[in-house]
Amino acid sequence: MVGELGQRAGIFRKHGIVLDILYTAGSGETLQAVISNSVDVGTAVGTIAVMAAFSKGAPVRIIGAETTGAAEYWYASTLSSIHSLKDTDGKTIGYSTNGASTHLVVMSFMRELGLKARPVATGNSVSTLTQVMSGQVDVGWASPAFGLKELKDDKIRIVARASDLAVVRGQTIRVLAVNAETLAKRGELLARYMTAYRETLDYMYGSDPKVMQDYSDFAGTSLAFAQQTRDEFYSKEMLNPDEIRGVDVLMRQAIQLNFLAAPLTSEQLNALIRIPSRAVRTP
Numbered sequence: 707m708v709g710e711l712g713q714r715a716g717i718f719r720k721h722g723i724v725l726d727i728l729y730t731a732g733s734g735e736t737l738q739a740v741i742s743n744s745v746d747v748g749t750a751v752g753t754i755a756v757m758a759a760f761s762k763g764a765p766v767r768i769i770g771a772e773t774t775g776a777a778e779y780w781y782a783s784t785l786s787s788i789h790s791l792k793d794t795d796g797k798t799i800g801y802s803t804n805g806a807s808t809h810l811v812v813m814s815f816m817r818e819l820g821l822k823a824r825p826v827a828t829g830n831s832v833s834t835l836t837q838v839m840s841g842q843v844d845v846g847w848a849s850p851a852f853g854l855k856e857l858k859d860d861k862i863r864i865v866a867r868a869s870d871l872a873v874v875r876g877q878t879i880r881v882l883a884v885n886a887e888t889l890a891k892r893g894e895l896l897a898r899y900m901t902a903y904r905e906t907l908d909y910m911y912g913s914d915p916k917v918m919q920d921y922s923d924f925a926g927t928s929l930a931f932a933q934q935t936r937d938e939f940y941s942k943e944m945l946n947p948d949e950i951r952g953v954d955v956l957m958r959q960a961i962q963l964n965f966l967a968a969p970l971t972s973e974q975l976n977a978l979i980r981i982p983s984r985a986v987r988t989p
Contacts, residue, residue, distance in 0.1 A: 707921070708945070709749065712906030714920045721902040723895070731829040732802025733880065734809070740766055740883045746892065747899060748883040753956055755805035756883050758965040760978050765886035768979045769896055770903065770947035772880040776868035777939035778808060778849050780815075783838055784863050788845060791819055791866045797844035800828035800837065807879045808847050811868045813963050818871065838862070851927045851935035873959045877952030889980060897982035903947060904984065911942040950979055 712718050713725050730736045733751045740748035741764050750772050759766050780799065782788035788797065799815070801808040804827060812825045828834040828843055831852040838846035845865060856862045868874045882903075884896060910917055922932040953975065960966040970978065 707924070708903055708906050708910070710924045711910055711917060711920055712902055714924070715906065715909055715917070717906050717909060718899070718902040721898045723899060723902060729830075730803075731833075732806040732808065732827075734803030734805035737766070737805060737883065740885055743885040743887060746884065746888055747896070750807075750880045751883040752805055752807035752810055753877075753879055753881050753950070754807075754810050754960040754963075754965050756881055757957065757960055757970060757978070758805070760974070761966055761970060766978075767884050767886050767889050768881045768950065768981070769884050769889070770882040770900055770981050771878045771950050772882050772947070773807075773944060774878045774946065774949075774951050775876065775944050776807065776811065776874050776879055777935075777944075778811065778847055778868045779853075779864050780812075780845050780847050780866040781838070781853065781857075781862040781864050782845050783841075784860055786844065788865055789863065791815055791821060791823075791845070793865075794821055794823040794845060797823050798826045799823045799845040800826055800834050800843045800847050802829060802834075802847070803827055808868075810879065810959070810963065810965075811871065811874060812847075814871050814873050814959065815866065817962070835862075850939040851925045851931045854927065854931045854934060873955060877956055878950045879956075881950065882947065893982075900947065900982045901984070907942060907945055907947070910936070948981060948984075950981075 709725050709727055718725055728745060736748040737751050737755050737759060739745045741759060756766055756768060788794060799812050801812040815821060826843055828837050828846060831848045834846040837843040853862065889896060918929055918932050922929045925932060957966060957969045
Protein backbone atom coordinates (compact mmCIF):
# COMPACT_ATOMS: atom_id res chain seq x y z
CA MET A 707 0.00 0.00 0.00
CA VAL A 708 2.75 2.49 0.93
CA GLY A 709 4.71 1.73 -2.22
CA GLU A 710 1.66 2.06 -4.48
CA LEU A 711 0.57 5.39 -2.98
CA GLY A 712 4.09 6.82 -2.89
CA GLN A 713 4.65 5.82 -6.50
CA ARG A 714 1.38 7.44 -7.61
CA ALA A 715 2.22 10.64 -5.74
CA GLY A 716 5.71 10.84 -7.29
CA ILE A 717 7.44 10.58 -3.91
CA PHE A 718 9.74 7.68 -4.79
CA ARG A 719 10.61 9.24 -8.13
CA LYS A 720 11.67 12.40 -6.27
CA HIS A 721 14.30 10.24 -4.57
CA GLY A 722 15.49 8.70 -7.83
CA ILE A 723 13.46 5.49 -7.49
CA VAL A 724 10.89 3.89 -9.79
CA LEU A 725 9.27 0.92 -8.12
CA ASP A 726 8.49 -2.29 -10.02
CA ILE A 727 5.79 -3.58 -7.67
CA LEU A 728 5.11 -7.33 -7.64
CA TYR A 729 2.53 -9.27 -5.64
CA THR A 730 2.59 -12.72 -4.04
CA ALA A 731 -0.04 -14.93 -2.40
CA GLY A 732 1.32 -14.07 1.05
CA SER A 733 4.38 -13.10 3.04
CA GLY A 734 5.73 -16.65 3.05
CA GLU A 735 6.21 -16.38 -0.72
CA THR A 736 7.56 -12.85 -0.34
CA LEU A 737 10.21 -14.05 2.11
CA GLN A 738 11.33 -16.73 -0.32
CA ALA A 739 11.69 -14.07 -3.03
CA VAL A 740 13.90 -12.04 -0.68
CA ILE A 741 16.03 -15.04 0.27
CA SER A 742 16.55 -15.96 -3.39
CA ASN A 743 17.38 -12.28 -4.13
CA SER A 744 14.60 -12.11 -6.71
CA VAL A 745 13.35 -8.80 -5.28
CA ASP A 746 15.12 -5.85 -3.68
CA VAL A 747 12.62 -5.29 -0.85
CA GLY A 748 9.99 -7.63 0.54
CA THR A 749 7.15 -5.77 2.24
CA ALA A 750 4.76 -7.07 4.91
CA VAL A 751 6.89 -10.13 5.69
CA GLY A 752 6.07 -11.94 8.95
CA THR A 753 8.61 -10.92 11.60
CA ILE A 754 8.76 -14.36 13.17
CA ALA A 755 9.31 -15.98 9.78
CA VAL A 756 12.22 -13.62 9.11
CA MET A 757 13.73 -14.38 12.53
CA ALA A 758 13.36 -18.11 11.88
CA ALA A 759 14.97 -17.89 8.45
CA PHE A 760 17.84 -15.77 9.81
CA SER A 761 18.45 -18.26 12.65
CA LYS A 762 18.88 -20.99 10.03
CA GLY A 763 21.45 -18.98 8.09
CA ALA A 764 19.25 -17.39 5.44
CA PRO A 765 20.73 -14.12 4.04
CA VAL A 766 17.85 -11.93 5.19
CA ARG A 767 17.88 -8.55 6.96
CA ILE A 768 15.20 -6.17 8.30
CA ILE A 769 15.31 -2.52 7.17
CA GLY A 770 12.08 -1.35 8.78
CA ALA A 771 8.87 -2.21 10.58
CA GLU A 772 5.86 -2.61 8.29
CA THR A 773 3.00 -3.15 10.75
CA THR A 774 2.91 -2.98 14.54
CA GLY A 775 -0.35 -4.57 15.59
CA ALA A 776 -2.65 -5.88 12.85
CA ALA A 777 -5.84 -4.92 11.06
CA GLU A 778 -6.60 -8.40 9.67
CA TYR A 779 -9.81 -10.12 10.66
CA TRP A 780 -11.29 -13.60 10.30
CA TYR A 781 -14.82 -14.11 9.04
CA ALA A 782 -17.46 -16.69 8.17
CA SER A 783 -20.36 -16.67 5.75
CA THR A 784 -23.56 -15.39 7.34
CA LEU A 785 -25.16 -18.59 6.05
CA SER A 786 -22.96 -20.62 8.40
CA SER A 787 -23.50 -21.38 12.07
CA ILE A 788 -20.09 -19.94 13.01
CA HIS A 789 -20.32 -16.78 15.11
CA SER A 790 -16.94 -17.00 16.90
CA LEU A 791 -13.81 -19.12 16.75
CA LYS A 792 -15.23 -21.25 19.54
CA ASP A 793 -17.66 -22.61 16.93
CA THR A 794 -14.89 -23.98 14.71
CA ASP A 795 -14.23 -27.46 16.14
CA GLY A 796 -13.84 -29.76 13.15
CA LYS A 797 -13.90 -26.76 10.79
CA THR A 798 -11.23 -25.13 8.64
CA ILE A 799 -9.58 -21.74 9.27
CA GLY A 800 -7.72 -19.94 6.51
CA TYR A 801 -4.40 -18.10 6.47
CA SER A 802 -2.39 -16.85 3.51
CA THR A 803 0.81 -18.92 3.25
CA ASN A 804 3.10 -20.87 5.55
CA GLY A 805 5.30 -18.55 7.58
CA ALA A 806 3.10 -15.50 6.97
CA SER A 807 1.88 -13.32 9.81
CA THR A 808 -1.65 -14.64 9.21
CA HIS A 809 -0.24 -18.12 9.81
CA LEU A 810 1.19 -16.94 13.13
CA VAL A 811 -2.16 -15.42 14.10
CA VAL A 812 -4.11 -18.57 13.30
CA MET A 813 -1.65 -20.79 15.17
CA SER A 814 -1.84 -18.40 18.13
CA PHE A 815 -5.65 -18.56 18.09
CA MET A 816 -5.42 -22.35 18.01
CA ARG A 817 -3.09 -22.43 20.98
CA GLU A 818 -4.69 -19.75 23.16
CA LEU A 819 -8.28 -20.87 22.62
CA GLY A 820 -7.59 -24.60 22.48
CA LEU A 821 -9.30 -24.85 19.08
CA LYS A 822 -9.77 -28.16 17.31
CA ALA A 823 -10.02 -26.62 13.89
CA ARG A 824 -7.78 -27.32 10.89
CA PRO A 825 -5.61 -24.44 9.58
CA VAL A 826 -5.53 -24.19 5.78
CA ALA A 827 -3.39 -22.04 3.49
CA THR A 828 -5.89 -20.17 1.29
CA GLY A 829 -3.70 -17.63 -0.49
CA ASN A 830 -4.63 -13.99 -0.83
CA SER A 831 -7.80 -12.23 0.32
CA VAL A 832 -9.57 -12.66 -3.02
CA SER A 833 -9.01 -16.41 -3.31
CA THR A 834 -9.86 -16.82 0.38
CA LEU A 835 -13.25 -15.13 -0.04
CA THR A 836 -14.04 -17.37 -3.00
CA GLN A 837 -13.25 -20.44 -0.91
CA VAL A 838 -15.39 -19.25 2.01
CA MET A 839 -18.40 -18.34 -0.13
CA SER A 840 -18.20 -21.64 -2.03
CA GLY A 841 -18.00 -23.65 1.20
CA GLN A 842 -14.47 -24.96 0.62
CA VAL A 843 -13.23 -23.21 3.79
CA ASP A 844 -15.27 -22.37 6.88
CA VAL A 845 -13.40 -19.31 8.17
CA GLY A 846 -11.39 -16.96 5.97
CA TRP A 847 -9.11 -14.01 6.57
CA ALA A 848 -9.05 -10.53 5.07
CA SER A 849 -7.07 -7.32 5.24
CA PRO A 850 -9.14 -4.11 5.00
CA ALA A 851 -10.38 -2.55 2.75
CA PHE A 852 -11.05 -5.99 1.32
CA GLY A 853 -14.29 -7.50 2.61
CA LEU A 854 -15.86 -4.26 3.85
CA LYS A 855 -18.51 -4.34 1.11
CA GLU A 856 -19.36 -7.96 1.92
CA LEU A 857 -19.66 -7.04 5.59
CA LYS A 858 -21.95 -4.13 4.77
CA ASP A 859 -24.05 -6.36 2.49
CA ASP A 860 -24.35 -8.95 5.31
CA LYS A 861 -22.70 -11.70 3.28
CA ILE A 862 -20.00 -12.34 5.89
CA ARG A 863 -19.58 -11.77 9.62
CA ILE A 864 -16.40 -11.11 11.60
CA VAL A 865 -15.66 -13.92 14.05
CA ALA A 866 -12.23 -12.76 15.28
CA ARG A 867 -9.66 -9.99 14.85
CA ALA A 868 -5.89 -10.34 14.97
CA SER A 869 -5.89 -7.61 17.60
CA ASP A 870 -7.80 -9.95 19.93
CA LEU A 871 -4.44 -11.62 20.61
CA ALA A 872 -2.03 -10.16 23.15
CA VAL A 873 0.90 -11.34 21.01
CA VAL A 874 -0.31 -9.08 18.20
CA ARG A 875 -1.21 -5.91 20.09
CA GLY A 876 1.84 -3.66 20.32
CA GLN A 877 4.12 -6.13 18.54
CA THR A 878 5.70 -5.57 15.13
CA ILE A 879 4.31 -8.58 13.31
CA ARG A 880 5.40 -7.57 9.79
CA VAL A 881 8.62 -6.03 8.54
CA LEU A 882 10.39 -4.76 5.43
CA ALA A 883 12.98 -7.38 4.51
CA VAL A 884 15.94 -7.44 2.14
CA ASN A 885 18.64 -9.86 1.12
CA ALA A 886 21.97 -9.35 2.92
CA GLU A 887 23.75 -9.06 -0.43
CA THR A 888 21.36 -6.33 -1.55
CA LEU A 889 21.96 -4.43 1.68
CA ALA A 890 25.72 -4.70 1.26
CA LYS A 891 25.78 -3.65 -2.39
CA ARG A 892 22.84 -1.24 -2.57
CA GLY A 893 22.65 0.19 0.93
CA GLU A 894 22.49 3.79 -0.28
CA LEU A 895 19.56 2.95 -2.55
CA LEU A 896 17.73 1.22 0.29
CA ALA A 897 18.33 4.26 2.50
CA ARG A 898 16.71 6.45 -0.16
CA TYR A 899 13.86 3.95 -0.40
CA MET A 900 13.24 4.28 3.34
CA THR A 901 13.32 8.09 3.11
CA ALA A 902 10.64 7.96 0.41
CA TYR A 903 8.70 5.39 2.44
CA ARG A 904 8.60 7.73 5.46
CA GLU A 905 7.56 10.69 3.33
CA THR A 906 4.77 8.60 1.82
CA LEU A 907 3.41 7.87 5.29
CA ASP A 908 3.34 11.61 6.01
CA TYR A 909 1.45 12.08 2.73
CA MET A 910 -1.01 9.27 3.54
CA TYR A 911 -2.00 10.89 6.82
CA GLY A 912 -1.88 14.49 5.63
CA SER A 913 -4.62 16.76 4.34
CA ASP A 914 -4.28 16.16 0.59
CA PRO A 915 -7.57 14.56 -0.58
CA LYS A 916 -5.77 12.96 -3.53
CA VAL A 917 -4.41 10.21 -1.31
CA MET A 918 -7.89 8.82 -0.62
CA GLN A 919 -8.74 8.84 -4.32
CA ASP A 920 -5.44 7.09 -5.09
CA TYR A 921 -6.10 4.49 -2.40
CA SER A 922 -9.65 3.99 -3.62
CA ASP A 923 -8.39 3.40 -7.18
CA PHE A 924 -5.59 1.09 -6.04
CA ALA A 925 -7.81 -1.00 -3.73
CA GLY A 926 -10.71 -1.08 -6.17
CA THR A 927 -13.09 0.17 -3.52
CA SER A 928 -15.25 3.21 -2.83
CA LEU A 929 -13.93 6.42 -1.33
CA ALA A 930 -16.01 5.71 1.76
CA PHE A 931 -14.41 2.30 2.28
CA ALA A 932 -10.95 3.74 1.57
CA GLN A 933 -11.51 6.38 4.23
CA GLN A 934 -12.89 3.79 6.67
CA THR A 935 -9.86 1.56 6.13
CA ARG A 936 -7.37 4.29 6.98
CA ASP A 937 -9.30 5.89 9.82
CA GLU A 938 -10.58 2.73 11.58
CA PHE A 939 -8.03 0.03 10.81
CA TYR A 940 -4.61 1.65 10.22
CA SER A 941 -3.28 4.40 12.45
CA LYS A 942 -0.11 6.19 11.34
CA GLU A 943 1.74 4.93 14.42
CA MET A 944 0.81 1.37 13.48
CA LEU A 945 2.80 1.82 10.24
CA ASN A 946 5.84 3.54 11.81
CA PRO A 947 8.87 1.93 10.11
CA ASP A 948 11.51 3.09 12.56
CA GLU A 949 11.02 0.75 15.52
CA ILE A 950 10.67 -3.02 15.77
CA ARG A 951 8.53 -3.50 18.87
CA GLY A 952 7.97 -6.49 21.12
CA VAL A 953 10.98 -8.48 19.95
CA ASP A 954 11.24 -10.49 23.19
CA VAL A 955 7.53 -11.34 23.13
CA LEU A 956 7.71 -12.35 19.47
CA MET A 957 10.71 -14.60 20.08
CA ARG A 958 8.92 -16.35 22.96
CA GLN A 959 5.92 -16.88 20.70
CA ALA A 960 8.18 -18.15 17.92
CA ILE A 961 9.68 -20.73 20.27
CA GLN A 962 6.23 -21.86 21.45
CA LEU A 963 5.12 -22.30 17.85
CA ASN A 964 8.37 -24.05 16.85
CA PHE A 965 9.57 -21.29 14.53
CA LEU A 966 12.69 -20.74 16.67
CA ALA A 967 14.69 -23.24 18.70
CA ALA A 968 16.08 -20.51 20.98
CA PRO A 969 15.95 -16.71 21.26
CA LEU A 970 18.24 -14.73 19.01
CA THR A 971 21.15 -13.14 20.87
CA SER A 972 21.73 -9.38 21.04
CA GLU A 973 24.51 -9.78 18.50
CA GLN A 974 22.22 -11.67 16.14
CA LEU A 975 19.47 -9.07 16.48
CA ASN A 976 21.94 -6.28 15.74
CA ALA A 977 23.01 -8.11 12.61
CA LEU A 978 19.42 -8.79 11.56
CA ILE A 979 17.78 -5.40 12.20
CA ARG A 980 19.42 -2.72 10.03
CA ILE A 981 17.01 0.23 9.81
CA PRO A 982 18.59 3.07 7.80
CA SER A 983 18.94 6.46 9.47
CA ARG A 984 16.56 9.27 8.58
CA ALA A 985 19.51 11.45 7.63
CA VAL A 986 19.85 10.55 3.96
CA ARG A 987 21.08 12.72 1.11
CA THR A 988 18.73 12.82 -1.88
CA PRO A 989 20.28 13.02 -5.35
